Amino acid sequence: MKIGMITDSLGELSFDNMLAAAAELKIETLEFACGNWSSAPHIKLDEMLESATARTEFMAKIKDHGLTVAALNCSGNPLHPGPTGAQHHHITEGTIRLASLLGIDRVVMMSGLPGGPGDANPNWIVTDWPPECLDIQNYQWNEKLIPYWRNLVGYANQLGIRKLCLELHGHQAVYNVHTLLRLRDAVGETVGANYDPSHPIWMGADPLAAVRMLGSAIYYVHAKDTRVEPIPTSIDGTLDARASTRISERSWNYVTIGYGHGETWWRQFCSALRLAGYDDVLSIEHEDMMMSPMEGMRKSVELLRKVAINLA
Numbered sequence: 259m260k261i262g263m264i265t266d267s268l269g270e271l272s273f274d275n276m277l278a279a280a281a282e283l284k285i286e287t288l289e290f291a292c293g294n295w296s297s298a299p300h301i302k303l304d305e306m307l308e309s310a311t312a313r314t315e316f317m318a319k320i321k322d323h324g325l326t327v328a329a330l331n332c333s334g335n336p337l338h339p340g341p342t343g344a345q346h347h348h349i350t351e352g353t354i355r356l357a358s359l360l361g362i363d364r365v366v367m368m369s370g371l372p373g374g375p376g377d378a379n380p381n382w383i384v385t386d387w388p389p390e391c392l393d394i395q396n397y398q399w400n401e402k403l404i405p406y407w408r409n410l411v412g413y414a415n416q417l418g419i420r421k422l423c424l425e426l427h428g429h430q431a432v433y434n435v436h437t438l439l440r441l442r443d444a445v446g447e448t449v450g451a452n453y454d455p456s457h458p459i460w461m462g463a464d465p466l467a468a469v470r471m472l473g474s475a476i477y478y479v480h481a482k483d484t485r486v487e488p489i490p491t492s493i494d495g496t497l498d499a500r501a502s503t504r505i506s507e508r509s510w511n512y513v514t515i516g517y518g519h520g521e522t523w524w525r526q527f528c529s530a531l532r533l534a535g536y537d538d539v540l541s542i543e544h545e546d547m548m549m550s551p552m553e554g555m556r557k558s559v560e561l562l563r564k565v566a567i568n569l570a
Contacts, residue, residue, distance in 0.1 A: 259528065259566040260539045261559060262287040262328050264480070267544035268551050269299040276300055277323045279552065283559050287328040288320065289366060289541045292356065293349040294334025301330075303352050306359075313359060328539045329364040329478060330357045333425060337370035337402055339377055346370075351413060358417035365414070366423045366452045366478055369432035369441065372402035382429045403431050404444045411448045423452035423478040428461060435468050442475060450477035454543070455527060459484040459518070460496050460510040469530040479531065481540040481562060485518035486510045505547055512545040515558040524565045532567050540566060 263285050268276045276299075280288060292303045305312050320327060332353035334346035350367065357365050371380035374394035383395040414422055424432050424441075432438050442449045453476050455465035469476065486496065490509040498509040505511055515524065528540075540562055544554040 259531070259537060259568060260286045260328070261562050261566060262289060262539040262541040263555065264289040264291060264331060264541050264543045265300045266291050266296050267542060267555060269297065270551065271299075273300045274319070277319060277325065279555075280325060281323040283555055285325065285542075285559065287326045287539055287541075289329045289331055289539075290327065291331040291333070292353040294332050294346045296331065296333065303349065303356060306356055307352055313356075317360065327360065327362055328541060329366050329423065330360075330362055331366040333366065333368045333427075335368070335370045335380060335430075337372040337406055337431070338380055339373040340379070343370075350410070354410075354414050354419055354422075355417060357419055363419065364421040364423055364478055365419060366425065366480075368425050368427050368430045369403065369437075370406070371429060371431050372398045374398065380429065382433075398431060399440075403441065407441060407445045407449065411445050414448060420448055421477045422449050424449060425452040425454055425457070425480065427454070427457050434458065434461065434463060435471050438472070438475065447475075450475045452478040452480060454480035454482055456480075456482040456484040456512055456518075456543075460486065460498075462496060466526055466530045469527070469534050469536075473534045476531070476534060476536045478538070479536065479540050480543045481515055481558065482543045482545065483513050483515045483518035484510055485513045502547060511547065514544065514546045514549050514554040515542070516561045517546070517549075517557075521561060521564060524561060528565050528567050537567075537569060 265276055265288055268279055290301045292298050292301055330353050332350045336343055336347035336350050354365050374381045375397055383391050386392050426433050432441050438451050451472050458465050458468055487509055494509055496509050500508050542558045544551050546554045
């Protein structure tokens with residue numbers, strides 16, 4: 259397994275300083291966000307698409323620091339019923355095209371989430387009641403999600419991209435193992451999982467079991483931790499819409515690796531990945547509001563070096 263990083267984790271650093279920090283941390287490979295929900299701090303998508311020189315210089319600087327590129331990321335909502343949807347779709351297609359130009363075989367993203375009929379905003383259905391919930395969900399899947407993804411898979415395949423890695427995230431149509439496999443069955447094996455254990459943890463799933471179920475459908479892994487806070491969760495449960503800055507009040511928080519689940523759990527997670535046939539990147543995503551990015555990255559790398567399984 260290789261230790262990687264989505265470079266937004268050090269998004270406050272310039273491109274050159276980020277590369278130097280990654281090399282210092284002994285990161286092996288990088289994931290670059292190209293836009294949508296990311297500000298794309300380290301890549302200019304339009305410039306990279308237009309200029310072969312820019313692409314050559316970009317890759318050369320990365321290689322000069324002993325690094326490689328594992329994936330591009332365009333997480334957003336191209337199925338948003340408003341103008342956002344068209345904007346995010348444009349970035350999504352551009353990111354897939356750039357991956358092809360750079361010889362990168364994976365694009366990390368999310369499934370997107372449509373509205374219901376006539377809705378101005380996305381509508382995340384997570385219960386079968388009241389009765390209209392299932393009608394809305396059927397509309398979202400059959401009229402919006404599946405047709406969109408069939409077209410996107412076709413577009414990606416024409417450009418030689420065979421791995422679209424969906425992050426199983428709340429407020430997305432694909433947010434758990436069941437919904438990932440449902441979409442994969444409908445549109446084919448170009449769609450796989452970017453498995454990030456931090457999200458299923460707060461949704462009540464067991465990542466160790468989920469990884470075994472997904473098996474070869476895991477195309478990528480984000481390494482991020484969640485701590486479920488016992489007292490707020492006992493009072494309110496884990497469905498929590500309080501702002502992420504209200505750390506002491508929330509039922510759960512994204513934390514640095516090891517601060518939600520200890521080293522033993524992360525050993526089990528890496529073992530589950532190997533049993534599922536995954537021997538690839540663990541891409542660290544730092545979103546801990548209580549720890550500086552560099553401190554969080556150092557601690558995350560230190561723990562992953564202890565638990566990652568290397569066959570060579």
